[in-house]
Amino acid sequence: MKLIRKYYYKIFGKLIFYLEAQKRKKINEKKSQYKLVKNFRELETAVRRINYPNNDFNKIMSMILEDIELFGHIVDRFYTHRQILKAITINDNFFTDLDPKAKSYPVHPTENYINNAIKIDTKSLFIFGMILVNRSLLLLKMYLPDREKNMKYPMYDKIGNLYFTLRNKNDLSPIATKLKDNFLIRIKWLYAVLRFYRNEFIEHLDRGYQQGMNFGVYNDDFALSSYKCDYNENDNERIEKFRLKLEKMGVKIAGRSGGGKNLINRYYVHRLFDNIVKIPNEFLNEALDLIEDIGVNSPQPMKIITEIESYINDLFNFMIRELDQSELAKYKEK
Numbered sequence: 001m002k003l004i005r006k007y008y009y010k011i012f013g014k015l016i017f018y019l020e021a022q023k024r025k026k027i028n029e030k031k032s033q034y035k036l037v038k039n040f041r042e043l044e045t046a047v048r049r050i051n052y053p054n055n056d057f058n059k060i061m062s063m064i065l066e067d068i069e070l071f072g073h074i075v076d077r078f079y080t081h082r083q084i085l086k087a088i089t090i091n092d093n094f095f096t097d098l099d100p101k102a103k104s105y106p107v108h109p110t111e112n113y114i115n116n117a118i119k120i121d122t123k124s125l126f127i128f129g130m131i132l133v134n135r136s137l138l139l140l141k142m143y144l145p146d147r148e149k150n151m152k153y154p155m156y157d158k159i160g161n162l163y164f165t166l167r168n169k170n171d172l173s174p175i176a177t178k179l180k181d182n183f184l185i186r187i188k189w190l191y192a193v194l195r196f197y198r199n200e201f202i203e204h205l206d207r208g209y210q211q212g213m214n215f216g217v218y219n220d221d222f223a224l225s226s227y228k229c230d231y232n233e234n235d236n237e238r239i240e241k242f243r244l245k246l247e248k249m250g251v252k253i254a255g256r257s258g259g260g261k262n263l264i265n266r267y268y269v270h271r272l273f274d275n276i277v278k279i280p281n282e283f284l285n286e287a288l289d290l291i292e293d294i295g296v297n298s299p300q301p302m303k304i305i306t307e308i309e310s311y312i313n314d315l316f317n318f319m320i321r322e323l324d325q326s327e328l329a330k331y332k333e334k
Contacts, residue, residue, distance in 0.1 A: 034072035036312055040065055043316040046323055049333045052142065057328070060138045067132040068312070074128050075305055078121040085114050122224055122301050129308045130194045133159050136315060143319060143326045146176045160191040167281055175325050182318060185277050186311050192276040192288060193307075196224070196298050227295035231262060235294060239265040242283075242290055249280055270296045 009016070043061075050057060088108045095105045134157075141156035148155035148165050155165035166172070166180040166187065228235065246253070253271045272279070272287055273296045279287045298304075323329065 034069065034075070036068045036072060036309060037065070039313045039316045040068055043320055046320040047328065050328050050331050051333050052328070052331050057139075057142050057331075060135075060142070064132070064135050064139065067128070067135050071125075071128045071132050071308070074121060074124045078118065078125065078301055078305070081114055081117045081121060084110070085118065088114065122298075125301055125304045125308075126194060126196065126224075126298075129304060130159075132312065133190055133194065133308065136312060137162055139319070140179075143328055144176050144179070145173045145327050159187060159194065163187045163191045175322055178322065179318065183311070183315070186307070186314075188284070189277050189307060190311060192273075192284070193299055193304070195288070196296075224298040225295070227266070228293065231266065231294070236261055236265050238290065239268060239294070242286065243268060246279070246283065249283075251278055251280065253278075266294065269294045272296075274299075 040061075047057070047061075052058070088111055091108055092105065137156040137159065140162070146155070146165075146169070148161070148169075153161045153164070155161050163184070166176070166184055172180060243253070253268060253275055269291055273291050276284075276287065276291075319326070
């Protein structure tokens with residue numbers, strides 16, 4: 001048998017190899033490239049004549065490409081598992097239609113696995129989303145001439161540092177001013193939301209939202225949630241004081257009606273989180289501390305995906321459009 005196989009591959013081996021290679025090529029061509037990879041390639045083309053010292057810019061570009069591909073993999077995993085869960089729901093509805101009066105129905109064999117898979121996907125969106133967003137700051141560090149004198153909070157270290165620097169610094173360069181005008185609100189949202197799942201402090205399991213994280217699935221609801229278990233009247237007073245403070249500034253957050261006092265105020269904090277970009281800058285940290293202490297539901301995964309993809313795509317387009325005004329123009333080959 002081995003002898004027959006040996007001669008078979010000797011005679012037809014090259015043909016089999018060619019056919020298999022063509023088959024794989026067609027399959028790969030059908031697979032659509034993740035859109036952020038396409039956006040990255042456009043930036044890569046625009047900066048191909050940039051000769052940055054020690055090749056540092058290209059090194060960061062390589063890391064960002066890897067981060068984009070990993071984030072794209074998490075996005076694809078979520079969509080895939082979401083479709084499977086949708087199919088399971090249709091299957092369960094079929095059992096309900098067969099016998100609406102039944103007291104119980106058999107659990108789908110893969111339901112527990114898919115629920116856990118989506119939990120991992122949802123948490124991973126925060127983890128890899130934060131990594132991608134923060135890594136993009138290393139490109140901005142070479143792109144912008146601005147530097148923060150406060151070395152305790154370097155402006156290109158974390159998205160929160162960039163937000164507060166752009167917001168507070170009065171002597172921004174023209175190109176950094178353009179960045180601020182175009183991106184400050186989105187940077188504010190990313191800073192407020194991506195800190196929800198404290199992956200940057202993941203080694204400290206007793207800090208923030210690493211403790212008591214739950215996961216809810218209902219129709220299209222895939223929120224991570226964490227609520228204070230010993231909520232009391234002091235928390236009600238704290239929320240009321242902050243609400244009155246905001247309303248004196250003309251900021252009214254809708255959606256407080258219904259339920260008892262505790263429920264109304266807890267839901268107000270959730271609505272506060274939903275409308276975080278409306279909070280005046282001087283009250284932002286106080287609002288985030290309140291949100292973190294009382295607890296809320298995270299934004300839906302689709303919202304996380306959309307906001308991160310939009311930010312990275314528009315940031316790349318901004319860098320291409322303003323390239324000649326940036327610091328990189330100094331290193332452009334003539």
